[in-house]
Amino acid sequence: MSRQEQRVVDLRSDTVTRPTQRMRAAMAAAEVGDDVYGEDPTVRALEDRVAGLLGQEAGLFLPTATMANQVAIQFLVPHGSELLCADDAHVVSYEGGAAAVHGGITTRTWHSPDGFIEPATIAGMIRPGGGFALRTDAIAVEQTANLPGGIIHPLDRLTALHTVARRAGVGLHCDGARLWHAHITTGTALDVYGRLFDTVAVCLSKGLGAPAGAVLAGQHDLIADAKRLRLRAGGAMRQVGILAAAGLYALDHHLQRLADDHDHARSLANALSNAGVVDPGRVHTNIVLLNLTRTRWSGPAFAAAAAKHGILLIAIDHYHVRAVTHRDVTIEQIVHAGGVLQRLLTP
C-alpha cells in the first residue's frame, strides 16, 4: 500500500473491498458454462454450498443482494398485497422503490427506536385480508440490522418471529446481507438462522470481499420461480462462474476473518466512547454508528470534515454517521482514524 493510500481510510462501507490477487487467480481458473441453461458448474457449486450452509434446499446466484431481496419479496408477496418491515430497512429505503415499482407491493413499516425487532408488535400489524384491508403476505427482517448499527437480533426474538409468521401464514424473508457477521460474532450456525426463514438473501461483495454477487436460498419451488423473476429483472447471466469463483474463494478464506473486522470496530468505538458519540455496547459487528446529537456537528458536516483528513465516512441522516470496518483496513489505520475523529470531536 502506498503512503498516499494509507492516509485515506475508507470506512464508508464494506463494499469498497477489492479482490485480492489470490481471489483473482481463483476467478481466472474457474470452470464456466452458460448459467441461463444451468450449465455453469462453478455457479452451481456456489449455489449448493450456500444453500447447504443456510439449511435450505436450493440457492440461486444473483448479481446483487438488492436483486436477491426483491426477487424474494416478489415471490412472497403478490401484486397489491403488503410487506411488513422496519422503517429503516434496506428493502424499503435503499432499493429504489423496487417493491412498489416492480412488484406492485405496498410496504408498511414498524419503527423500533432501539433497532431490535419486537415480535409481538409485528404480530399485531399482520392483517389477514378480506374486507377493506390489504392482506399482509410477508415480513422482511435484516440480520444484521444495518442502519441501527450492524446490531444482531437475538435468536430468541427471531424464533418468536418465525412462530408469529407461521401462525399467521405469512412469508418470512431474511435480508442477510451481513448474516455472516452475526454467525461469526454469536457462533450460532448459519443454518440455525437460515431455517427460520422462507427465503434468505446473502451478499458476497460486502464483508466477504468478492467483487459482486449474492445468493438467494429457499425451497426448490421458490428457486424455480425466482429464476423467472431474476430473468425479468435482467439478472440472468451467462459464464458467470468467474464471479461465483470469487464467492467460493471468499467463503473459504474470508469468512472466519470477519472476527478481525469486529475487533477493529470495537477498537474504534472504544476510541470514541469518551467523546460520548458511541455506545460500545451497541457495536455488535463491523458497523460503528456515531450519534452526533450532543455535539456541534451535523452528520454531513462531520463526514465532510473527516474526509478532509482522509477518513471517509457516510452520514446516514442529519445526526448519524456510519463507519464500517472491512478487510481492506488495517488496525493501524483504525487507530489513526480513531485519533483523527477524536480530535474533531474535542470541543
Ligand SMILES: *Cc1c(COP(=O)(O)O)cnc(C)c1O
Ligand atoms: C448492502 C445491503 C444490501 C444490498 O446489497 P447489494 O449487493 O449492494 O445490492 C441489502 N441489504 C442490506 C442490509 C445491505 O446492507
